[in-house]
Amino acid sequence: MEQFTAFSDADRHLLNELLAQNQKHHGAREDIIREGEHSDDIHIVLSGLACRYKILENGTRQIMAFLIPGDPCDAEIFILKEMDHSIGTVTPSLISSVPGHTMKDLLLNRPGIALAFWWSTLQDEGILRERIIDEGRRDARSRIAFLIYEMLLRMRAVGVIDDLRFEFPVTQVDLADATGLTPVHVNRMLQQLREEKLIAIEGRYWTVLDPAGLRKVARFEANYLHLDRAKDQPDSEARDRLKGLI
Amino acid sequence: MEQFTAFSDADRHLLNELLAQNQKHHGAREDIIREGEHSDDIHIVLSGLACRYKILENGTRQIMAFLIPGDPCDAEIFILKEMDHSIGTVTPSLISSVPGHTMKDLLLNRPGIALAFWWSTLQDEGILRERIIDEGRRDARSRIAFLIYEMLLRMRAVGVIDDLRFEFPVTQVDLADATGLTPVHVNRMLQQLREEKLIAIEGRYWTVLDPAGLRKVARFEANYLHLDRAKDQPDSEARDRLKGLI
DNA sequence: CGTGTTCTTGACACTATTCAATGAATGTGG
DNA sequence: CCACATTCATTGAATAGTGTCAAGAACACG
Numbered sequence: 001m002e003q004f005t006a007f008s009d010a011d012r013h014l015l016n017e018l019l020a021q022n023q024k025h026h027g028a029r030e031d032i033i034r035e036g037e038h039s040d041d042i043h044i045v046l047s048g049l050a051c052r053y054k055i056l057e058n059g060t061r062q063i064m065a066f067l068i069p070g071d072p073c074d075a076e077i078f079i080l081k082e083m084d085h086s087i088g089t090v091t092p093s094l095i096s097s098v099p100g101h102t103m104k105d106l107l108l109n110r111p112g113i114a115l116a117f118w119w120s121t122l123q124d125e126g127i128l129r130e131r132i133i134d135e136g137r138r139d140a141r142s143r144i145a146f147l148i149y150e151m152l153l154r155m156r157a158v159g160v161i162d163d164l165r166f167e168f169p170v171t172q173v174d175l176a177d178a179t180g181l182t183p184v185h186v187n188r189m190l191q192q193l194r195e196e197k198l199i200a201i202e203g204r205y206w207t208v209l210d211p212a213g214l215r216k217v218a219r220f221e222a223n224y225l226h227l228d229r230a231k232d233q234p235d236s237e238a239r240d241r242l243k244g245l246i
Numbered sequence: 247m248e249q250f251t252a253f254s255d256a257d258r259h260l261l262n263e264l265l266a267q268n269q270k271h272h273g274a275r276e277d278i279i280r281e282g283e284h285s286d287d288i289h290i291v292l293s294g295l296a297c298r299y300k301i302l303e304n305g306t307r308q309i310m311a312f313l314i315p316g317d318p319c320d321a322e323i324f325i326l327k328e329m330d331h332s333i334g335t336v337t338p339s340l341i342s343s344v345p346g347h348t349m350k351d352l353l354l355n356r357p358g359i360a361l362a363f364w365w366s367t368l369q370d371e372g373i374l375r376e377r378i379i380d381e382g383r384r385d386a387r388s389r390i391a392f393l394i395y396e397m398l399l400r401m402r403a404v405g406v407i408d409d410l411r412f413e414f415p416v417t418q419v420d421l422a423d424a425t426g427l428t429p430v431h432v433n434r435m436l437q438q439l440r441e442e443k444l445i446a447i448e449g450r451y452w453t454v455l456d457p458a459g460l461r462k463v464a465r466f467e468a469n470y471l472h473l474d475r476a477k478d479q480p481d482s483e484a485r486d487r488l489k490g491l492i
Numbered sequence: 493c494g495t496g497t498t499c500t501t502g503a504c505a506c507t508a509t510t511c512a513a514t515g516a517a518t519g520t521g522g
Numbered sequence: 523c524c525a526c527a528t529t530c531a532t533t534g535a536a537t538a539g540t541g542t543c544a545a546g547a548a549c550a551c552g
Contacts, residue, residue, distance in 0.1 A: 060383055062382050076368055079365060080472055082469070085470075122326060124371065125367075128374040133308045135378060137302060139540095172498075172499070181540075182541055184499095184501090188501095223330045418531065418532095428509055429530090431508055433533090434532090434533095436531095
């Protein structure tokens, strides 16, 4: 969160304290909050990998977004009566809860923190819109490439990555649920991307072998992530981490 | 906006005044703000029909959302460097501008109004997520049905509708751009829906002949619109307008 | 070592796209 | 008020891309 807005020391301290207060470990494939439930707390991913998803009447699951460390799951849940989708872990994760009233207080009285949350919400919206384009206008190969490139960038931005290699322990079924394709077709497209030497997969670790090539296949434009703030900040670590990719 | 949160008289008065201050008529098919542009003002649709869209490198357009009266176009634009998508009108529309600094002030100092904007943002996100499901998991016929049912409901909620008949002057190309289908296929699916006596189209006016049937085809679950607040408010006009549909 | 999950492969069906042409409706200028 | 241009809706035929089904291989785990 801190990449795009400079927190005051007081704000940073306050946030650190809040996040430390109420942490909970979740195993893999556990729900953090389910569709239809209400929560007075909001949740933030501290480590691991989670996702927003929805189960449809016919039993299929659609993953709408992956959540990585630093992502708020449901920053404004406390104003809603109930969740319209579920949030669950993919891998074991550490999740922090912040009481809704505290959250409300932050949003109204801590402009710096409020700004960071708004920014996060806007990035979320951008990601969602891009996924609509993804599903509406890109073919299967591009979609998969797009998802991989986006994960690369987001993981870079928060630093949970080793150059071009990152931990992304999803099954092909997960990817199918996230891209709106069938697992069989995901498999074929992944094979293609590997044959083209764009990516490599070793167990839970993915490597982007040819970022420029992958980006081209994905027809990736980074503007929707609004990482430009990071790019412009002279001292930003994030800027360095994203160099050459956006 | 006022359907889901009770504004104080002061808040309502203030908003009315702000919205009245800076209005502009836009013709049909005009851009209100373009991708890559920054604006210090935010925009709100007062009348007409607009849409969020993006033009891709290959020239195709993807419409990501339709905007109807009462919808803020870009409530938090002032914190971003530039828009990641464009907003344009479909029909002649009346658009109000509110200066960003005023907006910031409202968000931080007028909890009632801030709540309404947050709610609006959350509904927006819900609509985007649902569209992802739509494109990922529904077939063409359901997608079209879904879009129509959603417009019916949203127009009902704000009252710009005559029972089951509403003005929705989009071309089949627009619908194709919104659903990620080709115009040819949209045409075929619309014919099917008309043959099934689910809808009727007379020029710019659409009529939902069989709401329950259409809803079934669309596999529509209304929870993502978070209209439940309206449903629960004892005196809500919106509740009556939505009766039987959600 | 057996069991369940995940990945991979092939054959085939089907949905939606592409391309191309026609017709209907609408708008425009003389 | 008509001739013409333009946009929009409709139709048909051929094709590409993805889904479906089914079965075997590789791998992980208790």
